[in-house]
Amino acid sequence: MPLAVNEQIAVVLLGRLEAMIGDSTNYPIDVCEVLRPTRSTDFTPRDRQIVLVQGSAEIVEELMRPGNPPAVAYRQTYQIRCHLMPSERDASTIDEQLNLFHADVVRAVCSVASTWHTLGGLAVDAQFRSPEYVSADGGLDGVNVPLLVTYRTDEGDPTVVRT
Secondary structure (H helix, E strand, O other), X not given: OOXXXXXXXXXXXXXXXXXXXXXXXXXXXXXXXXXXXXXXXXOOOOXXXXXXXXXXXXXXXXXXXXXXXXXXXXXXEEEEEEEOOOOOOOOOOHHHHHHHHHHHHHHHHOOOHHHHHHOOOOOOEEEEOOOEEEEEOOEEEEXXXXXXXXXXXXXXXXXXXXX
């Protein structure tokens, strides 16, 4: 069964983020897991966990292409939610650790340096948005890294990539 283009992009993102697991040489934050939530499975936030969540999409009129069939352009948001729950004995500041986590995520997603933004030829462009620091219980405990991905599909078949 063919996957919709936005799902194919999510799979590529997941793979790039999973490359962080166990690679403390390139990524100082030792990521324990990367997951996409399912409807039936609740997950518990864990220290150094990344949760990839697909956000909203919008049609980008100015990037549509004529043809038979025409190409429809979408801008899809992916939320890369990074959980950090260090020990109370940890001497590093939470800000320092969150900044490092954010930097590691950006480097992992951009690991294919010159063409990272095409996500394996599936996208027209990708852009990071400002990181959103998340607080709970009176302190910071995570950072959300929004990524906007622009892609095109056939008007009648969202599984077909169009350039």
